Amino acid sequence: MTLSAHGLSVVRAGQAILYPTSVCVSPRDRIGLVGASGSGKSTLGHALVDDLRMQGHVVAYVPQSPDEALDPLWSMAFHWREAEKALGLRPGAADRKTLFSALKIEGGDLRKRPWAWSRGMQQRFVIAMALMGRPNLVVLDEPTSALDPVVAAATMQLLDHCLRESDTAMILITHDLGLAARHVSQLMVMDGGRIVEQASTEDVLEHPKAPASKALSAHRNWLALPC
Amino acid sequence: MISSVFDLVLRALIVLAGTALATFALLWHAPGDPALSIALARFDTLVTDEVIEMVREEAGLNIGFWPAFRAWIGPLLWFDFGNSSVTGREVLPDLLVAVSYTFPLAFAGLAFGVAVALLLAFVATKRPGGWMDRVAVGVASLGAAIPAYWLGLLLILLFAVHLAWLPAMGARTPAHAILPALTLGLGVAASLTRIIRSSILEARAQPFLPAIRRRGVPSSAIGRDHVAPHAAVPVITLVGLEMAFLLEGAVMVEIIFGRPGLGTFLVTAIEARDFPQVQAVVVLTALLFVTINLVIDVIYRVIDPRIGGQDA
Amino acid sequence: MLKVDHVSVKRGASVALKDVSFSLAAGKTLAVVGESGAGKSTLISAILGLLKPAQGSITWAGAPVRLCRPALVMQEPRSAFNPTLPLRHSVFEAVKARKLHVGDARLDRLCKGLELERDLLDRRPAAVSIGQAQRVGILRALIAAPSLVLFDEPLSALDAVTQKHTAKLIAQLQKEEGFAALIVTHDLGYAVAHADEIAVLKSGQIEEVSTPQDFAVAPKSAYCRVLRDAAIALGALEPAE
Numbered sequence: 001m002t003l004s005a006h007g008l009s010v011v012r013a014g015q016a017i018l019y020p021t022s023v024c025v026s027p028r029d030r031i032g033l034v035g036a037s038g039s040g041k042s043t044l045g046h047a048l049v050d051d052l053r054m055q056g057h058v059v060a061y062v063p064q065s066p067d068e069a070l071d072p073l074w075s076m077a078f079h080w081r082e083a084e085k086a087l088g089l090r091p092g093a094a095d096r097k098t099l100f101s102a103l104k105i106e107g108g109d110l111r112k113r114p115w116a117w118s119r120g121m122q123q124r125f126v127i128a129m130a131l132m133g134r135p136n137l138v139v140l141d142e143p144t145s146a147l148d149p150v151v152a153a154a155t156m157q158l159l160d161h162c163l164r165e166s167d168t169a170m171i172l173i174t175h176d177l178g179l180a181a182r183h184v185s186q187l188m189v190m191d192g193g194r195i196v197e198q199a200s201t202e203d204v205l206e207h208p209k210a211p212a213s214k215a216l217s218a219h220r221n222w223l224a225l226p227c
Numbered sequence: 228m229i230s231s232v233f234d235l236v237l238r239a240l241i242v243l244a245g246t247a248l249a250t251f252a253l254l255w256h257a258p259g260d261p262a263l264s265i266a267l268a269r270f271d272t273l274v275t276d277e278v279i280e281m282v283r284e285e286a287g288l289n290i291g292f293w294p295a296f297r298a299w300i301g302p303l304l305w306f307d308f309g310n311s312s313v314t315g316r317e318v319l320p321d322l323l324v325a326v327s328y329t330f331p332l333a334f335a336g337l338a339f340g341v342a343v344a345l346l347l348a349f350v351a352t353k354r355p356g357g358w359m360d361r362v363a364v365g366v367a368s369l370g371a372a373i374p375a376y377w378l379g380l381l382l383i384l385l386f387a388v389h390l391a392w393l394p395a396m397g398a399r400t401p402a403h404a405i406l407p408a409l410t411l412g413l414g415v416a417a418s419l420t421r422i423i424r425s426s427i428l429e430a431r432a433q434p435f436l437p438a439i440r441r442r443g444v445p446s447s448a449i450g451r452d453h454v455a456p457h458a459a460v461p462v463i464t465l466v467g468l469e470m471a472f473l474l475e476g477a478v479m480v481e482i483i484f485g486r487p488g489l490g491t492f493l494v495t496a497i498e499a500r501d502f503p504q505v506q507a508v509v510v511l512t513a514l515l516f517v518t519i520n521l522v523i524d525v526i527y528r529v530i531d532p533r534i535g536g537q538d539a
Numbered sequence: 540m541l542k543v544d545h546v547s548v549k550r551g552a553s554v555a556l557k558d559v560s561f562s563l564a565a566g567k568t569l570a571v572v573g574e575s576g577a578g579k580s581t582l583i584s585a586i587l588g589l590l591k592p593a594q595g596s597i598t599w600a601g602a603p604v605r606l607c608r609p610a611l612v613m614q615e616p617r618s619a620f621n622p623t624l625p626l627r628h629s630v631f632e633a634v635k636a637r638k639l640h641v642g643d644a645r646l647d648r649l650c651k652g653l654e655l656e657r658d659l660l661d662r663r664p665a666a667v668s669i670g671q672a673q674r675v676g677i678l679r680a681l682i683a684a685p686s687l688v689l690f691d692e693p694l695s696a697l698d699a700v701t702q703k704h705t706a707k708l709i710a711q712l713q714k715e716e717g718f719a720a721l722i723v724t725h726d727l728g729y730a731v732a733h734a735d736e737i738a739v740l741k742s743g744q745i746e747e748v749s750t751p752q753d754f755a756v757a758p759k760s761a762y763c764r765v766l767r768d769a770a771i772a773l774g775a776l777e778p779a780e
Binding site: 036037038119144148149150151152153154156157175176177178179180181182215216219220221222223 | 574575668669697698699700701702703704725726727728729731732733755765766768769770772773774775776777
């Protein structure tokens, strides 16, 4: 089933930060939503999630840092149960064991509160919560930028692995074209509240058309290594 | 958790001991001759030098600071506050009578005040910046600006004089407590409303709420589980402090409504330099503050274990 | 030059830095990389003299480091400034306190090098972009002509394009001004692209000091290979075909 949202727009304090935009997502799509900070990519991500949820689709959202996903006063078990309830599942209905082992969430005590867990584990727990309802789409907003490179790389790899077998589509929001290039097959490039280019990842990397795409492509990594 | 509560209790005991010593020292070294004041209060114009010396001996004022302190603190540990220097009666029964007037009034006032403040704050935060918010904040500011003696008189005028629904003076029946409780409660409500309102608004701006909402958690559950506990922490502190102040006795309200109570008890005792009575009230007050703070600290640790460096 | 000689620092009961030694010559760049909790921030505090080493010594040209007026560029550009005052105030605060004179020509040159309009300094932190705020942070660090500048994750709050641009400006200014730069970062791509040497810190100890070339192509220790591969997996470094 293809998900589509039309005419998404956001105006704040009389200023358009997202011009009317339409997004279509097919099952198994891997889409990167890229742009500089302030280009409106997070705003589009939020608007898209909210719109698709209103249409009744199961759409999950993972914010940048676990601080933006977990309440420090409640245990991990409480968050898990709360997410189950929100999906209308019975307690324990979600297959926690499989998700935890797929995301390598090991040794964390569910009775403890988030801040007793490492940040990498917290973020993977948030991703596990996002995947528990077998969503049609999961939107990840800079899911690794608050993590260490080693932990970030491992988290992205586990996420790829988790999504490989499922029909869940993914939208990865990032300012980093280098990161997007390794994890998505299509790119939507944003600039000034508009999508300025939409093409396959290869096309954007090799033949960027819009100025924003050219800048992102030229600065996608620090160095090419002779290794 | 257990060990941290033990720490708190230990700290409370140290504070109590310090308070006892400090009050005793302050009264002991207060300017003027306490024996003369007591003699004046007891014998009025019949005071001679011999009478003053007699009083000094009777009240134990002639034996030096540390012996006097020991003589006072020893029985105090068994809640024996000694006898009044002026009337010679035991302090404890009189103190308990005053407490029996003050405490019910304080709790009634606090309950009324908290209820009104919660109501106003909820109305105000329905739509922050809206007209209801402005009206609620306006009412709270007005309440904070009205002094208790004036508010008390207004309430007497309205409910006792014009409408004749409620008695104005005295403390014979529970109905007598209604107007003083309203007076105290409105004052409490005024100061609490703004704190509760800003705590709720702050709790609603927490960074993790949008993600929890997008997880599909209904807004009623978000309010109950993720806004209320965070908003409660600063509010509990203030409610505790208000409670301590009210339990201490509100002199102004007691005088306006002609009620006995701790406030008047203390003022009378100070005027007469009645050491045992004053010290009894001070010790009771310290005990109240320390206990209430202890309870608040424990509640904090239950709500948010990060306070006090606990494990999750 | 900066000499860190067998330095150990304790934080409470635990040891935050253990027998750390390295040196940094004038005008050169050393990148210190490692995971969070590896002791990178402790190292900065120790060099600035905010933490006293339990053992060892930290010197600049044989004298205490503070004599070379070290400067610090912080990670969060906006919160590094007083939000209620114009940026100009924060930029000149330390200079004024030390009664140093900064010529107009120098300010102009630094602003030009950092691509900052001088009028920008009259705005408050909230009224500039994060990238601009970070460049003002660098301006503040360089204003008194320090011999040593410490950068604590200078780019991690910026987006990918701004990161590369800011890194280029820092490198150009370093060539003009000749300061030694110690850059603490967890971004290996940045370290490899801009440092003369890379020191890898792991659990408070130096794991390896090597040139970027060696580090990227043939890391010696297994841990450094893990770091390098993570940088490649995140797209910070690109393996050439």
